Amino acid sequence: MVNKYSFKVNGSEYTIEAEADTLLIDVLREKLNLTGTKRGCDNSTCGSCTVIFNGKAVKSCRKTIEDVQGGEVVTVEGLAKGKKLHPVQQALIEAGAIQCGYCIPGIATELAALFDQNPDADEDTIVKALYKHLCRCTGYEAIKDAALLAQQLIEKGT
Numbered sequence: 001m002v003n004k005y006s007f008k009v010n011g012s013e014y015t016i017e018a019e020a021d022t023l024l025i026d027v028l029r030e031k032l033n034l035t036g037t038k039r040g041c042d043n044s045t046c047g048s049c050t051v052i053f054n055g056k057a058v059k060s061c062r063k064t065i066e067d068v069q070g071g072e073v074v075t076v077e078g079l080a081k082g083k084k085l086h087p088v089q090q091a092l093i094e095a096g097a098i099q100c101g102y103c104i105p106g107i108a109t110e111l112a113a114l115f116d117q118n119p120d121a122d123e124d125t126i127v128k129a130l131y132k133h134l135c136r137c138t139g140y141e142a143i144k145d146a147a148l149l150a151q152q153l154i155e156k157g158t
Contacts, residue, residue: 010078025060036076047133050106061135076105087153095146
C-alpha cells in the first residue's frame with residue numbers, strides 16, 4: 001500500500017509517496033535524483049550506499065522509507081556547503097584516496113558521521129569504520145591517511 005512519508009534530506013523537507021518497504025537508496029536515487037549515493041552489493045556489505053541518518057552512518061540499501069519517516073538524511077551531496085567541500089571530502093582529494101570514486105561517497109559520509117560524533121577518534125576507531133567499506137582501486141592506506149588528514153582539517157576549522 002502506498003503511503004506518504006516525510007523526512008529531511010540535506011536540510012530540505014520532502015514528502016514522498018511510496019510503499020513502506022521502498023528502500024531509501026531507491027528514494028534518493030530515483031525520486032530525489034541524488035545519485036551520489038551508489039548502489040553496490042544490495043546486501044549491506046560494500047558500504048557504497050552509506051548515508052547519514054539522524055547523525056549516524058547507515059546503509060541506505062537496508063533502510064526503508066518507513067524507517068526514515070520524520071528523520072533527517074544527509075547524503076554526500078549534503079556534506080559540502082555551497083562550493084566549499086566538507087573537510088573529509090577535501091582530505092580524500094588531497095591524500096590521493098580517490099581513484100574510480102565509486103566507494104568514496106559512502107566512505108565520505110561514514111567518516112563525516114564518525115567525526116561529528118567523535119572528532120578525536122583514534123586510528124583503531126577509524127580503521128574499524130573503514131572496515132565497513134570495500135575499495136578495489138586505492139587500497140586502504142590512502143583512505144586511512146585521508147581520514148587522519150580530515151581530522152586535522154576539522155580541528156583547524158577548514
